[in-house]
Amino acid sequence: MIEFESVTKRFPGGGVGVEDVSLTIPTGKITVFVGPSGCGKTTSLRMINRMLEPSSGRILHDGQDVAKLDKAKLRRGMGYVIQQVGLLPHRTIVDNVCTVPFLLGRSKARARADAVALLERVGLDPVIAKRYPAQLSGGQQQRVGVARALAADPPVMLMDEPFSAVDPIVRESLQDEFLRLQHDLGKTIVFVTHDVDEAVKLGDQVAVFGGGGRLVQVDAPEDLLGRPRNAFVASLIGRDRGYRRLSFVPARDLPSHDVVTVSTDATTREVHETSERTGKSWVLSVDSDGRPVSWLDGRGDGDDLGRVPVGNTFTDDDSCRAALDGALASPAGLAVHVDADGRVVGGVGHDEIARYVTSLRSAEGGTAEDAGQDAAVEADA
Amino acid sequence: MIEFLSVNQGRILGDLEQHLYLSLLPIIIGLVIAIPLGMLAANSRWANAPLLGLSSVTYSIPSLALFIAMPGIIGTKILDPINVVIALSLYTTALLFRSVLDGLRAVPEPVKQASTAMGMRRARQLLTVELPVAIPVVAAGLRVAAVSNISLVSVGALIGVGGLGDLFTYGFQIGSYYYIGSGIVLSVLLALIADVVIVVIQRIATPWTRARAAR
Numbered sequence: 001m002i003e004f005e006s007v008t009k010r011f012p013g014g015g016v017g018v019e020d021v022s023l024t025i026p027t028g029k030i031t032v033f034v035g036p037s038g039c040g041k042t043t044s045l046r047m048i049n050r051m052l053e054p055s056s057g058r059i060l061h062d063g064q065d066v067a068k069l070d071k072a073k074l075r076r077g078m079g080y081v082i083q084q085v086g087l088l089p090h091r092t093i094v095d096n097v098c099t100v101p102f103l104l105g106r107s108k109a110r111a112r113a114d115a116v117a118l119l120e121r122v123g124l125d126p127v128i129a130k131r132y133p134a135q136l137s138g139g140q141q142q143r144v145g146v147a148r149a150l151a152a153d154p155p156v157m158l159m160d161e162p163f164s165a166v167d168p169i170v171r172e173s174l175q176d177e178f179l180r181l182q183h184d185l186g187k188t189i190v191f192v193t194h195d196v197d198e199a200v201k202l203g204d205q206v207a208v209f210g211g212g213g214r215l216v217q218v219d220a221p222e223d224l225l226g227r228p229r230n231a232f233v234a235s236l237i238g239r240d241r242g243y244r245r246l247s248f249v250p251a252r253d254l255p256s257h258d259v260v261t262v263s264t265d266a267t268t269r270e271v272h273e274t275s276e277r278t279g280k281s282w283v284l285s286v287d288s289d290g291r292p293v294s295w296l297d298g299r300g301d302g303d304d305l306g307r308v309p310v311g312n313t314f315t316d317d318d319s320c321r322a323a324l325d326g327a328l329a330s331p332a333g334l335a336v337h338v339d340a341d342g343r344v345v346g347g348v349g350h351d352e353i354a355r356y357v358t359s360l361r362s363a364e365g366g367t368a369e370d371a372g373q374d375a376a377v378e379a380d381a
Numbered sequence: 382m383i384e385f386l387s388v389n390q391g392r393i394l395g396d397l398e399q400h401l402y403l404s405l406l407p408i409i410i411g412l413v414i415a416i417p418l419g420m421l422a423a424n425s426r427w428a429n430a431p432l433l434g435l436s437s438v439t440y441s442i443p444s445l446a447l448f449i450a451m452p453g454i455i456g457t458k459i460l461d462p463i464n465v466v467i468a469l470s471l472y473t474t475a476l477l478f479r480s481v482l483d484g485l486r487a488v489p490e491p492v493k494q495a496s497t498a499m500g501m502r503r504a505r506q507l508l509t510v511e512l513p514v515a516i517p518v519v520a521a522g523l524r525v526a527a528v529s530n531i532s533l534v535s536v537g538a539l540i541g542v543g544g545l546g547d548l549f550t551y552g553f554q555i556g557s558y559y560y561i562g563s564g565i566v567l568s569v570l571l572a573l574i575a576d577v578v579i580v581v582i583q584r585i586a587t588p589w590t591r592a593r594a595a596r
């Protein structure tokens with residue numbers, strides 16, 4: 001556990017880094033620092049491993065004041081991914097990854113073998129091990145930076161915008177890999193970003209920094225999206241926060257109902273008859289195992305029948321966001337609900353999803369209308 | 382010409398050897414002194430300005446004046462080759478000090494920060510990260526120092542210790558272009574070879590700089 005106790009950092013020129021921050025960073029969890037540029041995220045991170053010293057207040061690591069610990073030893077126990085990557089240009093990738101193990105005096109052969117395995121773990125091809133940093137792309141360098149921070153298996157990881165230099169698609173896959181890795185490793189992670197999507201996706205806890213280096217709100221992501229403390233947080237998380245928040249509402253209890261299905265080898269005539277009998281303009285074709293294949297237009301012509309492949313389906317373990325994505329992509333306006341084996345168990349319409357989510361909100365005591373809530377937030381700020 | 386060379390082989394080889402000794406020994410001395418001074422200046426604000434000033438002043442003293450003044454300052458004999466070695470060591474130190482300082486300052490900030498963040502102590506960081514990363518800049522300074530020393534040694538001939546410069550002065554005295562010509566050709570050749578040797582050593586020492594070009 002890492003605790004900030006009324007930590008303030010002022011720089012010699014009079015600039016404020018952070019102002020009176022108190023915060024608890026729980027062990028084994030991901031805490032995300034998010035906020036606009038210059039709000040003190042990096043400064044806060046750098047005080048944890050004493051790259052910077054607080055002007056007042058203290059930081060405790062497992063109950064010990066970090067100011068009393070040996071700097072170099074403290075740092076070797078905390079993997080650090082710096083914002084600008086900072087690989088050592090004169091060392092090969094594998095030796096970059098081995099930096100801390102070498103500092104700790106571990107056997108070179110062992111450390112190098114572990115480093116190569118780690119490169120694979122963060123999604124890099126081990127052939128790059130013998131290359132130099134200048135021969136890698138920005139995204140590859142960032143992954144090496146993450147591998148380097150993990151190499152000595154430190155219990156704490158401090159990560160300053162580790163995925164900022166990659167395009168959105170690669171970034172998303174890095175985030176997924178990162179979550180998988182954390183699932184296995186269970187480290188205490190402090191992760192800095194100014195991307196709210198990244199913050200709510202990765203964080204077990206999100207700390208929002210605002211102007212003047214002040215901490216504005218610390219909450220679980222769903223609470224942050226559901227109950228932004230003031231107008232600043234509300235505007236930071238944006239107008240589409242209602243939609244973002246759907247990621248945290250389980251799809252399990254959606255009012256899923258039967259959908260009209262036909263077998264994939266049904267004839268055009270059978271499809272037309274089914275559509276007429278049930279009054280549904282789209283029917284779902286399923287294969288012999290009951291897995292969804294495509295939507296068929298009940299009044300369509302020819303062999304094709306306006307066939308639209310079924311895109312995203314959702315299971316009980318998915319979120320309402322996944323269900324809504326599926327419903328919006330379907331010509332029938334229905335998200336296909338499947339079981340763990342991918343067999344169709346039902347469907348739910350986008351209007352039904354919206355009604356369900358609204359009912360949850362009023363049950364929570366929140367204002368039903370998003371707009372109403374924004375207005376209320378603005379008024380109290 | 383060939384006859385000239387074979388007749389004077391002894392004298393020419395002797396001058397060449399002295400030339401090499403007088404120009405290269407100061408390079409080694411200069412490097413050995415400049416590295417710690419450069420590291421000091423890069424790390425201490427108060428040492429920085431005086432050292433920089435000293436190096437500029439030193440570098441601006443005319444070489445002949447220094448060669449002549451040296452015996453007076455350190456009490457050596459006027460014809461002692463040590464005068465040239467010490468004077469050139471001063472120049473080389475002044476020049477390489479700048480190179481080491483520039484090289485250390487050019488180490489990217491993120492590289493320094495990452496090394497610190499990983500728990501390297503200051504001395505280790507300087508020796509195993511910053512100094513190696515500064516090698517290309519230092520090597521560029523070494524090339525300048527080597528070539529300029531090789532040509533400065535010839536000036537030493539005016540006070541009687543000049544390696545190949547001795548061939549020029551003697552050539553002028555007896556009016557023989559053979560001596561002058563071979564002196565010039567050999568000192569240019571020496572400078573070229575020294576330059577190539579430094580480049581080759583630098584390339585071997587810094588494989589990562591080639592990697593960048595190959596990307």
Ligand SMILES: Nc1ncnc2c1ncn2[C@@H]1O[C@H](COP(=O)(O)OP(=O)(O)OP(=O)(O)O)[C@@H](O)[C@H]1O
Binds near residue numbers: 038041042044
């Ligand atoms: N060494 C320093 N000297 C003076 N002021 C500084 C220094 N480092 C940071 N600051 C100031 O402290 C404030 C917080 O900076 P910090 O780097 O922590 O921001 P950040 O939240 O990480 O921003 P970004 O998202 O751009 O990385 C900024 O106003 C910055 O100008």
Ligand SMILES: [Mg+2]
Binds near residue numbers: 041043083
């Ligand atoms: Mg920052």
